[in-house]
Amino acid sequence: MLGPDAQEVLTTRNNLASAIGEAGNPAGARDAYAALLTDLERLHGPDAPAVLTTRNNLAEWIGQAGDPAKARDALAVLLPDRVRVLGHDAPGTLATRASLARWSGEAGDPTRARDALASLLPDLVRVLGKTSPNTLRARASLAWWTGKAGNAAGARDALAALLTDRVRLLGPEHPDTLESRAWLDRLSR
Structure with a gap:
């Protein structure tokens, strides 16, 4: 036992x-x-x-x-x-x-979140690669907190680039791709 x-x-x-x-x-x-x-x-x-x-x-x-x-x-x-x-x-x-x-x-503190993610992202790319799911999630989070910190245009640009990569890497119907598309649609209104 x-x-x-x-x-x-x-x-x-x-x-x-x-x-x-x-x-x-x-x-x-x-x-x-x-x-x-x-x-x-x-x-x-x-x-x-x-x-x-x-x-x-x-x-x-x-x-x-x-x-x-x-x-x-x-x-x-x-x-x-x-x-x-x-x-x-x-x-x-x-x-x-x-x-x-x-x-x-x-x-x-959305500014602190944005800045921390901006600092983290190059390390994720270097260690895990730019196509790693963790890297892609960090890019999504960075876009989110960029918008929450008051930069809607920067968030929109980051999400548009992320959406292109997610479609290419995951396909157009993957849940992460759909989430990025929905966020971008909301920011574009």
């Missing part, structure tokens, strides 16, 4: 926390990730990759549960730890930078 600290149990708890959130209960996911984080830190220390990933997931669900400022703050504390442990170009570090940008915008 497995004990509560067995890796299989911890993995199941992680998967359950994610499923709780995906099922529409972000506060439940937040609470499950918080409890898991306590146990992972006790077992593996603060710098273990699983701990860093769980901190990122916890911040995401804090934001989803309605506290974007707390999510932003948690990610701002996490980012230097990810850079120190994983490196500047690690996928987890890049993901935390993208999340920090998002929650900065959601917390009311």
Whole structure:
């Protein structure tokens, strides 16, 4: 029989926390990730990759549960730890930078979100490539926050370029392509 600290149990708890959130209960996911984080830190220390990933997931669900400022703050504390442990170009570090940008915008600072994404995008292109799904999502987010920061023309231009690339890479009926088209249509009215 497995004990509560067995890796299989911890993995199941992680998967359950994610499923709780995906099922529409972000506060439940937040609470499950918080409890898991306590146990992972006790077992593996603060710098273990699983701990860093769980901190990122916890911040995401804090934001989803309605506290974007707390999510932003948690990610701002996490980012230097990810850079120190994983490196500047690690996928987890890049993901935390993208999340920090998002929650900065959601917390009311679209200019900070835009600027963070503008800084992140060249690193994503260099590390993941310009056709990576993560790079394309970051371009979409950059366009979104550019518009929210008051530059509708810049957002429209960025979305038009992104739409062209998404049609070419994903096809005209892919959900991401359709989303870009809908955003561009709204901005063009």
